[in-house]
Amino acid sequence: MPGLGTSFGRGGATTFLQDLSNADCILIEGSNMAEAHPVGFQWVMEAKRRGATVIHVDPRFTRTSAVADLHVPIRAGSDIAFLGGLVNQVLSNDLDFREYVVAYTNAANIIEDDFRDTEDLDGLFSGFDPETGQYDPDSWSYVPDSRRDVEDEERRDQAYSGGSSHGESHQAARSESHGSGGAPVKWKGRRDETLQDPSCVFQILKRHFARYTPEVVQEVCGIEPDQLRRVAEALTSNSGRERTSAFCYAVGWTQHSVGAQMIRTASILQLLLGNIGRPGGGIMALRGHASIQGSTDIPTLFNILPGYLPMPNAKQHQSLDEWVRDDEGKAGFWGNIRSYAVSLLKSYWGDAATPDNDFCFDYLPRITGDHSTYSTVLAMIEGRCKGYFLVGENPAVGSSNGKMQRLGMAALDWLVVRDLQMIESATFWKDGPEIETGELVTEEIGTEVFFLPAATHVEKAGSFTQTQRMLQWRDKAVEPPGDCRSDLQFYYELGTRIRQKLAGSTDEMDRPLLDLAWDYPLDDGGDPDPEAVLREINGTGPDGEVLSAYTQLKPDGSTSCGCWIYCGVYADDVNQARRRKPHWEQDQVAAEWGWVWPANRRILYNRASAAPDGTPWSERKRYVWWDAEADDGKGRWTGADVPDFVPDRAPDFVPEEGAQGPDAIGGQDPFIMQTDGKAWLFAPLGLADGPMPTHYEPAESPVRNPLYGQQNNPTRKRMEVPQNPLNPSWSDVFPYVFTTYRLTEHHTAGGMSRTLPYLAELQPEPFCEVSPRLAAERGLENGGWATIVTGRTAIEARVLVTRRLRSLRLGDRFVEQVGLPYHWGPNGITTGDSANDLVNLTLDPNVYIQDKVGTCDIRPGRRPRGSALTEYVAEYRRRAAMDVQREET
Amino acid sequence: MGLVEFLGWPLVRQVTGRDRLGRGHAAMSRRSETLEPRTVQADRVVDSVCPFCAVGCAQKVFVKDGEVTQIEGSPASPISRGRLCPKGSASKQLVTSPTRVTKVRYRRPFATEWEDLDLDTAVDMIADRVIKTRKEFWEWEADSRRTRRTLGIASLGGATLDNEENYLMKKLYTAMGAIQIENQARI
């Protein structure tokens, strides 16, 4: 996640679940952890048993709130205002952990004179281009320290042919490439460690957040000033040398048009409190699926390659040099990007990749902007994309605005669906909602559909990377039945056949396929050996020997490595992800269970668990420290975890002039993936929507932004197409807020849970949660039916009237919220309407993830059937004047 | 019914005997004393990981005669310490679900029903489709900058894919020149 990546240098949870038990205070927001991550939640309960304060901030009172010390109800989508209010409490009362802040963050950095804040420009930062809806981040830059900084940069630039390409780093979801390597600032920059300079980050931050007073927070979030103060008091009294606080979040933060900035606000707060890199501290990103973390580390994502290397962009990257130049040679380990990139090319194209041909750099296809899933669906609807693979994914139910997904699939030439069950995305042509309404007619849909049954998790071996960056290996228990195969087998086979069919082709476009390194050892059944693939991911040296750390990777083509951050997972030719030493034979860190990237470090940035001089901040929070006596007095970092630092770099080490890469990391720079070694309170680069978080309203909102004239995130990615009508904000036609969420007993789009008899029995029917006040206002009866309407469609669900959903008072009015679990669809053992069909597509400009909140109407009774449904929704759109294009500010 | 038989009833034993909660001796019968859990009868126990959420609870998969008979939490895991939530506990049914599909299904363009298709033929047909669409939508340049790609083919993967699977997918797609390769991680 770029929210974490641009703050700390890596986009993964900074800590591990068990370590939550060491926290003195835990704030859970944007997550119903007890419900969605129930077994992980035991560590929160352990902390509570040891006396920690547990706070839950959420629109609903849930299973998590029930065991928290404090539940703070909040209007969905207003989290930046609340967290901003906490930042303001800390800054305006001097409650930050000053020594930590000065030494380990960029608080002291001086920012360019021409930088203008949202305070000056009514909700915009300097550099905004209204034409493109994008920022030029030049004015957010660090001021250079001296001529030396500038000369160094000029020297670096001259090493390459052509001009500088700086400044593009924020575009085309480039920020996701900060999953393991921070954005490349030009220089470490001038610092004022007294924090008094009005242009230093600390002072800018203070002014920026001054507006987020308890009264404003109440107006935006519906949270009473007293509650805000109680949370601030709990956090600040449980942070500092002796104590630490932890944060947990999930998709309640990521799925917003300002999602990355919500995470940024939490990062800023945790940095000010000195809680990153320390036991019982950190930010626990709770991923929703077995291997979400793995699917970004080794991505099937359009904008990155394994290890967060950016996909080359046609505008800037036409050679290996151009591809790596922004980052190469910068301070920190990301400065060695050329070694990682060349090693990846070697693992893709083996012997064909040589220094003479730029290691086959040209074989990489280039991106030219946004090719994310939602844009691709639009391309399908418009006939620009014709073939589609769905691999264990059910967008007809799981993606927002399901109708667009189904219309897209109906316009394809061919569709391959690989799944365990007959999911809605495979049957949309037969029984999808649009067939019922007559918007699509089966006999007119030309899509050829292949349904290929898949193997379950026990019918194949392989690794998942779970929420704390840990790879855990599964052994194969049984053979898959019938035609079921693993996806590994399918893709291996598909690649092999394509290569056979193209063999002998002299067409240049086929070279990358024909030169591909595609030899994998097969087992008796003809399946590729997954351990051989993991070994390739780990990487090998000149003689084919396995490598043990990414520091061994070379830029000259002598090493190959499929994902540099996973280098070490196969160290000593042993599958380290398969380690299963029971926890009773280890300490709490449990370093011999599974394998964690990077380098099996469990708490990231743990150099910061020691004071600048290398001694623990306190006895109570001792974790990693400098042992000056070790190695015959040369000294070494040591402690409970693998130090996330250069092992023998003394705390007082100052890099030499002109030092590059890891050599440029100072002894007091714990954020070794950042190009300046510091954590970022202020992001001079790397984010599309500003250097500091700012509260904007969701694209659909019943309220005006009380903070600025700017209503929405100015850089949000809009989808202005007829299939994605947006409800106007402040509309009486759609007066309520809805938000979607999960239940323990089901799993996302339901393909793996609505089809299991046990789970279907536990949660047999979709429902919506409403407050007693809203129920009275609309005549909704507990246990009866309700129809929920947006400009996209209307769905029906059973009504649950409950005080768990609060009516929130904002100023002189109430805002009502409708809660909707989103697991259902027309297929399976338990069926129902899909809540995601209600959701609009407006995307976060950093990651292109959609808003999961929106506005709606709710009425008693079931929804209309057949074509009456489309007519019913069209009538709503007419009443809200939605067919007239609106230009909102 | 004889008195002896009546006195042997679990409920009677519970009210008259020491085991008032009915959780021990009172609940046992001659039959239940000979019962043993499925887990004891397994031929093999295999280490696995729950495929639902990202907590990553460790599982023990019990196998008898080539069939999965039970899945339990593994006590050894430092993260989950033997626990599973309802989803993890139900995961055996991913394998045994009555509605699971185990045969290839094929829908011809404009058809109203599924047809059978041989797996080998299906994979071959898909390879042909990839080659054709790739060529049809091939692009060497956009705005006179080299792109070397195809915009005709897209992919969306779930986040229950193994790392090894994601790796091969991205590797193959990249070599094909397909770039619209996405994942649940964005959704």
Ligand code: SF4
């Ligand atoms: S058992 Fe439950 S908590 Fe554990 S990984 Fe599975 S879904 Fe998550």
